[in-house]
Amino acid sequence: MSLFQDVYDVIVVGAGHAGCEAAAAAANMGSKTLLVTMNLQTIAQMSCNPAMGGIAKGQIVREIDAIGGYSGIVSDKTAIQFKMLNKSKGPAMWSPRVQSDRMRFAEEWRLRLEHTPNLDFYQEMVSGLLVDKNRITGVRTSLGIEIKAKSVVLTNGTFLNGLIHIGDKQFGGGRAGERASTGITEQLVDFGFDTGRMKTGTPPRVDGRSLDFSKMIIQPGDEIPEKFSYSKETSPLTHQRPCHMTYTSPEVHELLKEGFDRSPMFNGRIKSIGPRYCPSIEDKIHRFADKDRHQLFVEPEGWDTCEIYVNGFSTSLPEDVQFKALRSVVGFENVKFFRPGYAIEYDYFPPTQLTHTLETKLVDGLFFAGQINGTTGYEEAASQGLMAGMNAHLKVYEKDPFMLQRDEAYIGVLIDDLITKGTEEPYRMFTSRAEYRTLLRQDNADERLTPLSYKAGLASEERLMMMEEKREASDKLVKYFEETSILPEEVNDLLEERGSSPMKQSDKMFKVFSRPQIHLDDIKKFKKVAAYIEDNAIEKDVLEQAEIKVKYAGYIEKEKANADKLSRLENIKIPANFDYSKLKSLSYEAKEKLEKIRPVTISQASRISGVSPSDISVMLVYMGR
Amino acid sequence: MSLFQDVYDVIVVGAGHAGCEAAAAAANMGSKTLLVTMNLQTIAQMSCNPAMGGIAKGQIVREIDAIGGYSGIVSDKTAIQFKMLNKSKGPAMWSPRVQSDRMRFAEEWRLRLEHTPNLDFYQEMVSGLLVDKNRITGVRTSLGIEIKAKSVVLTNGTFLNGLIHIGDKQFGGGRAGERASTGITEQLVDFGFDTGRMKTGTPPRVDGRSLDFSKMIIQPGDEIPEKFSYSKETSPLTHQRPCHMTYTSPEVHELLKEGFDRSPMFNGRIKSIGPRYCPSIEDKIHRFADKDRHQLFVEPEGWDTCEIYVNGFSTSLPEDVQFKALRSVVGFENVKFFRPGYAIEYDYFPPTQLTHTLETKLVDGLFFAGQINGTTGYEEAASQGLMAGMNAHLKVYEKDPFMLQRDEAYIGVLIDDLITKGTEEPYRMFTSRAEYRTLLRQDNADERLTPLSYKAGLASEERLMMMEEKREASDKLVKYFEETSILPEEVNDLLEERGSSPMKQSDKMFKVFSRPQIHLDDIKKFKKVAAYIEDNAIEKDVLEQAEIKVKYAGYIEKEKANADKLSRLENIKIPANFDYSKLKSLSYEAKEKLEKIRPVTISQASRISGVSPSDISVMLVYMGR
Ligand SMILES: Cc1cc2nc3c(=O)[nH]c(=O)nc-3n(C[C@H](O)[C@H](O)[C@H](O)COP(=O)(O)OP(=O)(O)OC[C@H]3O[C@@H](n4cnc5c(N)ncnc54)[C@H](O)[C@@H]3O)c2cc1C
Numbered sequence A, B: 001m002s003l004f005q006d007v008y009d010v011i012v013v014g015a016g017h018a019g020c021e022a023a024a025a026a027a028n029m030g031s032k033t034l035l036v037t038m039n040l041q042t043i044a045q046m047s048c049n050p051a052m053g054g055i056a057k058g059q060i061v062r063e064i065d066a067i068g069g070y071s072g073i074v075s076d077k078t079a080i081q082f083k084m085l086n087k088s089k090g091p092a093m094w095s096p097r098v099q100s101d102r103m104r105f106a107e108e109w110r111l112r113l114e115h116t117p118n119l120d121f122y123q124e125m126v127s128g129l130l131v132d133k134n135r136i137t138g139v140r141t142s143l144g145i146e147i148k149a150k151s152v153v154l155t156n157g158t159f160l161n162g163l164i165h166i167g168d169k170q171f172g173g174g175r176a177g178e179r180a181s182t183g184i185t186e187q188l189v190d191f192g193f194d195t196g197r198m199k200t201g202t203p204p205r206v207d208g209r210s211l212d213f214s215k216m217i218i219q220p221g222d223e224i225p226e227k228f229s230y231s232k233e234t235s236p237l238t239h240q241r242p243c244h245m246t247y248t249s250p251e252v253h254e255l256l257k258e259g260f261d262r263s264p265m266f267n268g269r270i271k272s273i274g275p276r277y278c279p280s281i282e283d284k285i286h287r288f289a290d291k292d293r294h295q296l297f298v299e300p301e302g303w304d305t306c307e308i309y310v311n312g313f314s315t316s317l318p319e320d321v322q323f324k325a326l327r328s329v330v331g332f333e334n335v336k337f338f339r340p341g342y343a344i345e346y347d348y349f350p351p352t353q354l355t356h357t358l359e360t361k362l363v364d365g366l367f368f369a370g371q372i373n374g375t376t377g378y379e380e381a382a383s384q385g386l387m388a389g390m391n392a393h394l395k396v397y398e399k400d401p402f403m404l405q406r407d408e409a410y411i412g413v414l415i416d417d418l419i420t421k422g423t424e425e426p427y428r429m430f431t432s433r434a435e436y437r438t439l440l441r442q443d444n445a446d447e448r449l450t451p452l453s454y455k456a457g458l459a460s461e462e463r464l465m466m467m468e469e470k471r472e473a474s475d476k477l478v479k480y481f482e483e484t485s486i487l488p489e490e491v492n493d494l495l496e497e498r499g500s501s502p503m504k505q506s507d508k509m510f511k512v513f514s515r516p517q518i519h520l521d522d523i524k525k526f527k528k529v530a531a532y533i534e535d536n537a538i539e540k541d542v543l544e545q546a547e548i549k550v551k552y553a554g555y556i557e558k559e560k561a562n563a564d565k566l567s568r569l570e571n572i573k574i575p576a577n578f579d580y581s582k583l584k585s586l587s588y589e590a591k592e593k594l595e596k597i598r599p600v601t602i603s604q605a606s607r608i609s610g611v612s613p614s615d616i617s618v619m620l621v622y623m624g625r
């Protein structure tokens, strides 16, 4: 009698950030789901830094939350510090970030998954896939157990043939102290998949008791912390733990350079490409030779632990070099190591082999999410997991896929970039990757995505109602500003004080509020506004929404118009079996790329590198547009 | 610049129960200590059942606490259920036991160690020892780092060349999902150490959501829970989580037998010996063929998790057989597995190669503690760790060793058994192994051991004072009972009601209280006693102590007298270089064993199997006694 009797709707392989979101989404939508992972004690382990969010990544966490994933809630519940980054810039740039308690984060995820209906767990290594005529039918474990499923989501992270490097030493492993995973890559290559190697690194972990924090710059959390989740289930932190900052120095750089000849990155032992935007300290010294110092953030790993994550000091130099150099950093004179930094090389699958639902083009019902697709970062992984889990469910239940456009979500940008452009180096999200970032703000992810997710069957009705109430309230408030007039004598003192030209005659409040020098706090001081807010019991998030809608109305309108143009192109679908060989005037490169990627729309085709505007014209003409 | 600059006083290898206690003890006594372990995320991982204490083991936890170890405090803080086992028997048999929250247990240990002064941490595998002319000088890690130390405590548990078996499949590993440790055994064999293989097993973990608890027998915790630690730092549980019980059946047994030919235990693939008293379910069926059912305890793994430990169903049968059979158990009809049970084989070192301080005879300054010595069980491991850690410190600081006699502690019995008799099968503590179990009660471990540990430099003065206050108070109360008279008319009604013969004339309260039919609750009902208790604010533990001292006075006296006899023999020391070959009248077997074990006292010599009373006489005569 096999351990597994039934056919699962969805099997998720791996319980990192991608796997956890995938499993939760599929199960919450009603799929009979199994999460198989190598070690049930390491569910949602943060492999690298103990933090969630940050620039562009914080927006993604808000989007995951708006869609109905758990990353936001888990992050809120296990945060030790909250910061809204870029608060001095426009709201499109505001990016929430938390420091997390590493142990609590993993525990909260695990318990939350255990309380998710339809979700089973199994601890073992998956060593192969069951495929019948290009259709997935399940997985095979290292014990030889076959588990049947209608769809499978692979989220193996950095584990596939993982190889750890420290200086000139190397050994197999999926993460420090954990085994690598073998078998899957080889089988997928047999099926015709392309595979490549990437690498990523992590800094040493050190003993906080050996550091002199008095020599560093304290980095407290926000005075008024906010949170990720739109739900009422979590609340902002009432106390926080500070981080610290210090710097490397020319001396530190010289000491590090002593190890370059024994560095796997410089002596050619590691050939794969690392994350450009999360470079190792040796990379930074090498690439920015003129900079004589780099910031190091000294981040606690939890509420009570003395373990410290040295953010900015990722390295695979020999451990003695790491140590000697770190000892020369101010505040680290007596540092003790818990473990050295290291780099890891692993297999990934170029994501151009996927469709917008993250399903592979070669094997029906097989989805990939997370680091396996060549991305880096927890948020990137989690959001792909969510999308893959939803689409695996939708596919099994023969419903419409759930896809997000570039003007709807960072997640849309992420997936479109991956499958359209592929990636040669670990892909990380940035605000600059999004064309419509004034639309894709962290404050409105619920307005953007909760209705779509509700329609697809994941976001709850309660969430939808909450979002609608919030939107209505802020729209009403904006309308109030649009309709309510204000007299020069009421406002000119303020305007003068702020260096803004005085009003000559009565005007709408909206106009005054639009001026860059005037803030919500000023407006709130007007008696009638204060009364209106109080009478309508308007909450902070609604006020903030209204403020953004007023102050950025112009930008938002403009981006919406641009996005509409895009969406016209987006609406021109390319037939699935479109025969590019017939289009003689296409450039050779374009033809090759189009054949490979097989874009779904003209808009997607236009984003493929090597496809020029004239190639697009050729296609439009051919399609009779 | 090596990662490690200084010479440590004590390096502890491994952070299981043995390693954690060893590190804490050495550091708390003032040794500069380093704890090296393969994965800092798995400190104090409970490899098997989520429980501490039990018969004889609960006494050991109390002893560890009395000496100043952390196991009692950690167990109290992370318990989900408390039970005093054997409460219906005499107080010598009372044995505290808790169910633990597995994740919290590990976290609490880790944080507690982090807050221990003098203790450093390092994550890596130790692959070899540094030895200079039979003296330990440090360890070497898998990265080749040399860390110097004056003494080393090895606590590798089940990791040395660990080999996991499930049915006819086998693979290397130290624990499910963790790597094995290699290198150390081979090196120690080169130094001349004997080594052997042992095996142990663990049951499947299952999904509590798939069980029907209504068909099982509920097993709640005690109505008035107590706790392990004598300190005020912990308090008894205010709410608890219940366990459940169910049974195997002849049908289940038949299903299991179907897998016997594929069982590594029966087909000869596993040759090493498993724990007789923690047998696998297949062992039980095989050895007790006439029993048609066995108890299974269904134990939750924590407060919130749905993971369940199936206590009593340890097995290495093929996973499909495990599953099929467990599905036939009442309440388990729809069981889902988190992971199958398995057996593990590992290297151990016959403990006759150690002295009473747990130092090896072959390498000066090298200590062994825990499963590496052929024991099984967390408590056995933890107590050895504590003793090895203390003695490693004492040796480095050239102080007297800390050793416990057989009449002082279960820990004394454990170590004396190990080093004197050795063990061919995994050694587990039982009350029956102790000759003086009326002395070695769970309630008086503080009286027995705190003063000794205080003298040695571990137990705090505060603990000593607490213990002394408690002892004085109970002695005073006993004296009160001895001195206070009671009249027949005061007590005869009660005596009659209890079926005890009436008193003829006034007598001491002590006498009445001594009668088996009369309990503390009866005595407390006498007005003067109640007043005395209230006036002196006498607490529960003091009352209980006094009761035991009164009611078991006879037994205790008798055992003390016996123990004194032993300690006379114990005082006859055998010179370190005693030449047994000169004693022609010694039996051949005795001579061989005595040469190997080299007992320190005549008493120890008498406990070596194969050494007869007449051999002892020969020795006494030769030594001029
Ligand atoms: C050393 C290191 C350094 C990193 N540095 C950075 C950084 O600087 N910046 C950054 O943004 N990101 C960094 N990351 C990446 C970040 O950790 C990942 O992007 C993120 O964790 C990926 O999530 P995931 O879910 O795809 O995979 P992971 O979190 O790696 O999870 C993979 C899961 O799959 C399981 N698994 C794998 N194979 C199998 C199998 N065959 N069968 C069953 N289970 C399996 C594993 O046990 C694990 O649970 C680093 C990662 C590592 C390991």
Ligand SMILES: Cc1cc2nc3c(=O)[nH]c(=O)nc-3n(C[C@H](O)[C@H](O)[C@H](O)COP(=O)(O)OP(=O)(O)OC[C@H]3O[C@@H](n4cnc5c(N)ncnc54)[C@H](O)[C@@H]3O)c2cc1C
Residues within 6 Å of the ligand: B013, B014, B015, B016, B017, B018, B019, B036, B037, B038, B039, B042, B043, B044, B045, B046, B047, B048, B049, B124, B125, B126, B127, B155, B156, B157, B158, B159, B160, B174, B175, B181, B182, B184, B200, B201, B202, B278, B314, B342, B343, B344, B369, B370, B371, B372, B375, B376, B377, B378, B381, B382
């Ligand atoms: C599968 C299984 C079943 C068991 N069943 C039972 C049972 O039924 N009943 C029972 O009473 N007991 C059982 N036990 C035993 C119980 O778990 C042990 O007795 C107890 O945990 C031993 O404690 P320890 O400290 O000696 O070793 P462990 O708890 O095994 O800890 C060993 C530690 O050493 C570390 N380590 C090992 N080698 C190295 C190295 N070279 N370098 C650095 N670190 C290293 C490991 O990472 C780990 O932290 C079982 C154990 C296992 C694994």
